[in-house]
Amino acid sequence: MSWDDPSVDWAAADLVAVRSTWDYHRRCPEFLAWARRTQEVTRLLNGAEVFAWNADKAYLIELASRVPVVPTRLVDDADLVTRLAEGIADFGAVVVKPRTGAGGIGVVLAATVDDQRLDNLVAAPWVLQPLVESVRTTGETSVHVFAGRAVSRVDRSVAGEEVRVHESYGGSSRAVPLGEETSALAEATVAAAAQLLGADLTYARVDLLRWQGGWVVSELELIEPGLYLDVDPANAQRFAALVAGVT
Ligand SMILES: Nc1ncnc2c1ncn2[C@@H]1O[C@H](COP(=O)(O)OP(=O)(O)O)[C@@H](O)[C@H]1O
Ligand SMILES: [Mg+2]
Secondary structure (H helix, E strand, C coil): CCCCCCCCCHHHCCEECCCCCCCCCCCHHHHHHHHHHHHHHCEECCCHHHHHHHCCCCHHHHHCCCCCECCCEEECHHHHHHHHHHHHHHHCCEEEEECCCCCCCCCEEECCCCCHHHHHCCCCCEEEEECCHHHHCCCEEEEEEECCEEEEEEEEECCCCCCCCCHHHCCEEEEECCCHHHHHHHHHHHHHHHHHHCCCCCEEEEEEEEECCEEEEEEEECCCCCCCCCCCCHHHHHHHHHHHHHC
């Protein structure tokens, strides 16, 4: 079922779980308004307030007070040049990406304030982070956390010169066994977010990168769980069991 299908009677459902809303980042206000309306008439897992918080990568700055996170700064049109200069001085190469984004859209690298790659910036506002070089070697790892517990893990790697792990940019993914350290950090991240929000987080995906000798959070996904069913079909049963368990 599509969230924007006006013919769906959401009130007729005992529970609504968002699965894959690959357009919400382009229609964020509309999607969040749907979520608010829907949770007035039925139970919406994670819920509209959680979605609104999670749709803006500024949440990484709040999380950073509780768990290790890729250093993240907010950047707007008015301070782009200053913030770029500061970021490059502090970190060397940086990544600038939209505060509300998905699928790797608008991820831009810059090594100087007049780097030509900045021509590809999407509209403000953005977050600025150091370019985490290990994404090219170790890659990114994604841990699914259902009902507070790490349940599955997928390692994702890049192709060629790309830093984005997404398949659309040539990246590849494979299911791997859970690891102690990555599971602990993923669970701690979800617990921290639940506490910050005062909300029940039924499902989450935590993306981790290696930075300065340890794992750090690069993204916490609380809207569309991104189950990677192509590489880990068993996530379908895990998610179904989770949903069945909360009804
Ligand atoms: N600071 C960074 N350093 C290295 N790679 C990054 C960085 N930020 C993003 N990337 C790469 O770009 C991809 C997309 O960025 P991400 O923050 O996950 O946004 P999205 O919401 O689009 O998935 C990541 O999966 C990673 O491969
Ligand atoms: Mg991502």
